Amino acid sequence: MNMSSFAHALEDHVFVPPYADAITSFWKGRLAGGSGAAERPSLQHLIGNASMPFDLARSRAQAASLAATIRGDGRQLLLLPGLLASEHRMEPMRAILESAGFRAHGWGMGRNFGPRADTLEQIDRRIDQIRRNTSGDPVTLIGWSLGGLFAREYAKFARAKVGGVVTMGTPFSGDPRANHAWRIYQLISGFPVDRPPFTCRREEKPSVPTVALWSRRDGVIMPACARGRRGERDHAIEVDCTHMGFAVAPEGILAVGRALEAMRG
Template structure:
């Protein structure tokens, strides 16, 4: 049994018991549609060459940060397509994302420095869900090293409990969802170009929380996919390519 199975069981026990407070969350029907991830992944594998041809890479260094309980393996199809399109895309090298730790930003900083040793230029961060929160906070932590931030279904705006993931986050990380172990100003926009990908069909995160408000991000790009689809569906990968174009200098 995977190490996070108990956390997931506790999460669903809490859901069936009636939830917490009056915070609005996505409809359960949308949440269940995330089960289409294997089909989305199959479409991406079949269309990989075509997807790469539709993205105009420019050699920029990219760092991909996975979501809660995901490893960089989950983002490998996106990384491979971005590489084939002409970007230099890298995994984060930190294993499975079990939530924030006191030294998370320092660990990302070491990975960014490794990437920069081969180019000397800034690194653009692409973060899925919780990985997007890490990306935004790291861009404030090390502004000179970051060329831009793309978030995918990341709840950087509004109530941190307006989603179906916050209980799992707390169980896995051991920290309250509104008190991570490092300085975090979720709604404050990093002083680098930012693009927020969001979906009405997300199912895990409330769309408004991932879209953000004016002043919290530079661009908001709607994507027709589920929350899991941001990382593996053709629509999610093409949207990342579009977001990177908005940051092209």
């Protein structure tokens, strides 16, 4: 696949107007040889993310068997999408977790255009809504990429309302620029990657059970940044998928099931 085809694959499956043209041009420039101080994943692994439509097709074909493999226990789950993704992108995972016996919910905030000053308050309102409509038990957060950072910070913001946090390819450790997404993050959100508009202590572990899913094939986030160090999370589980695959590939969905099982003890 050449650079132009890859840029269009990213546009078709991840990004949408009104930013599509600007971001496609940005990626073409970066892939042509842009550089920075921080180490980033290889171009080969970045291009591997174009397999997302095939990963999604596999999960849809295997939905019943995936749900039968995961042992749900009725826990309330809230799924938080990554940068520029909507909850629709996480719908296949949500449906499979529901079929497996969990009560899984979308975050109700549309497409993730990055952090805002009231992001944690908006998540708090969604959590309160879920708890009002159910038993009032704590909610377990499952965050993909940037959504995982939101999940970790919310768990510090409202500890009593959170049962645990699962992150998927989330750069909560190390250099916040050790990835291929930080410039897009700044372009879309308008904030420096190391200074979001709310209190954020990325490497500080929330005081709830925390499982980090990471992959050597991520391609967007450096694996070490998503794996984290001892003391920054409770458990780390390696997953054989791309960054986009965390949310849609069978391997990513099964890994979330394993993470939820690990939290159960």
